[in-house]
Amino acid sequence: MKIYNFDELVNRQDTNCVKYDGRLQFFGNNDVLPLWVADMDFKTPDFITEAVQLRAQHAIYGYTFRPDSYNNAIIHWLKTRHNWEIQKEWIHFSPGVVPALAMSVMCFTEPGDSVIVQPPVYFPFFSAVKNSDRELIENPLKLQNGRYFMDFEDLEKKIQADTKMLLLCNPHNPGGMAWTKKELQKLGEICIANNIIVVSDEIHSDLIFKGHRHIPFASVSEEFAMNSITCMAPSKTFNIAGLSTSFMVMPNKKIFDKYDNLMKGTHLYGGNIFGSVALEAAYTKGSDWLDQMMNYVEGNYDFMEQFLKENIPLIIPMRPEATYLVWLDFSALRLKDADINSRLIKAGVGLNRGVQFGRQGKGFMRLNIGCPRSILEEALERMKKEFAE
Ligand SMILES: Cc1ncc(COP(=O)(O)O)c(C=O)c1O
Known part of the structure; x- marks a missing residue:
């Protein structure tokens, strides 16, 4: 069975991709680590890109x-x-x-x-x-x-x-x-x-x-x-x-x-x-790739849960049963919604605001963990600096 590398960093900037190239419009700057819109920073698997390339060769x-x-x-x-x-x-x-x-x-x-x-x-x-x-x-x-x-x-x-x-x-x-x-x-x-x-x-x-x-x-x-x-x-x-x-x-x-x-x-x-x-x-x-990818995403979740518990325990993640999206509860920080968002942006992390999902999302943010662990780790470190105390 082929083993895939989900740690690989792929530069997506300047590809007209919403997640990276839409940052200026959505967050007001290009510096936030984008863990928002629901696509992943993993390469589309080779068996798909090869099939598409083969078809593209027929002109x-x-x-x-x-x-x-x-x-x-x-x-x-x-x-x-x-x-x-x-x-x-x-x-x-x-x-x-x-x-x-x-x-x-x-x-x-x-x-x-x-x-x-x-x-x-x-x-x-x-x-x-x-x-x-x-x-x-x-x-x-x-x-x-x-x-x-x-x-x-x-x-x-x-x-x-x-x-x-x-x-x-x-x-x-x-x-x-x-x-x-x-x-x-x-x-x-x-x-x-x-x-x-x-x-x-x-x-x-x-x-x-x-x-x-x-x-x-x-x-x-x-x-x-x-x-x-x-x-x-x-x-x-x-x-x-x-x-x-x-x-x-x-x-x-x-x-x-x-x-x-x-x-x-x-x-x-x-x-x-x-x-x-x-x-x-x-x-x-796609079965093997998917199983390996979800295994990696679960590893990302476990890493994040542990990191938050040890460093910013007032931010509480909801353990997903599915998806690569994590619903984070910021309400214990007792901040206004707009302030949570602006402080995250100031810290250099771009998430989706909970209230986008309805008024029931007040006090929450949505974080996308479909990315190499090093990106997630950097985002969590930035959040720690901003919110730890
Ligand atoms: C629940 C749900 N439905 C639909 C979509 C988007 O679907 P599409 O891009 O096929 O319109 C998303 C994307 O985030 C989603 O989370």
């Missing part, structure tokens, strides 16, 4: 379609990694998971209908609802003993006659929960009883910490499969978000056809040659 990049081998790669990946059996006819292309969420809202709800989200949550969930004139219903998660839980009582109370959809984040960004079967079961039952379709964003499904499992919402039961849309992608897993390639799984033919019809009208189903080639390489050859 015509004309219109394309996705071959059977592309669908088979997805089917194989979901069966082997998540024990979920799907059929080729259920798979639909999307240029991204956020576009899939937004288009699903437009396709399956009407202006004025309400859509439920569970904050604190990845901020495009809010805009996917609000920007198309649907009403946003918040069903906030409950924080108990260092983990977020769903509040089913609150959910049942908030459902209205015009509530048509729930956007689920599974695993959850920013909390890192890999929702359990029991949690998904209860959520799905409430949605079925109230005719609410579940759109499940499972973009982080491959990034699972030891001792946890990703359970696709649709895999819980046949009934859930028929009442849901699952959105997935190789983009977070293999660091290829710039290739704009993701997919949706819709086992219900009525749902599939309605969505497909909308896509046919917009021509948003084409995709790009390199994204398809990358997905196929990732899902046929």
Whole structure:
């Protein structure tokens, strides 16, 4: 088995990458260590870059379609990694998971209908609802003993006659929960009883910490499969978000056809040659790399947890069950939100502000540990200097 080196430092500056080249715009300077936007500082693995380079050598990049081998790669990946059996006819292309969420809202709800989200949550969930004139219903998660839980009582109370959809984040960004079967079961039952379709964003499904499992919402039961849309992608897993390639799984033919019809009208189903080639390489050859990468990320988390405990114990990390994102609780420092952010920037560290994920994120920051350990260590040292006393 090939051993990959995740300690390798790659200079990403001047590649038009949001994480590094967007610092001036987002943080006001180019000096912060960027541990914010959700992509990793690890090289996209060689089996993907080689497949893309091979295709690039054929010097015509004309219109394309996705071959059977592309669908088979997805089917194989979901069966082997998540024990979920799907059929080729259920798979639909999307240029991204956020576009899939937004288009699903437009396709399956009407202006004025309400859509439920569970904050604190990845901020495009809010805009996917609000920007198309649907009403946003918040069903906030409950924080108990260092983990977020769903509040089913609150959910049942908030459902209205015009509530048509729930956007689920599974695993959850920013909390890192890999929702359990029991949690998904209860959520799905409430949605079925109230005719609410579940759109499940499972973009982080491959990034699972030891001792946890990703359970696709649709895999819980046949009934859930028929009442849901699952959105997935190789983009977070293999660091290829710039290739704009993701997919949706819709086992219900009525749902599939309605969505497909909308896509046919917009021509948003084409995709790009390199994204398809990358997905196929990732899902046929990616298991070993992914296991090693997650092992490294868990090592990063353990390192960070220990460092904080020893040096800045008032900053408390939430141990993720999934994702390479860590939700850090700064509330014991008793600082205003804006001050936490400006002091981090002054210290030379660029994180996402918790309040971006909803007002429930007050006092929190989100830190991306998908990077070589030396970068994380330097960021923690800078935080120690600023906050230790
Ligand atoms: C939960 C979640 N969904 C979707 C996305 C982005 O998806 P895409 O780039 O495919 O639109 C992210 C990126 O951070 C995410 O965390």
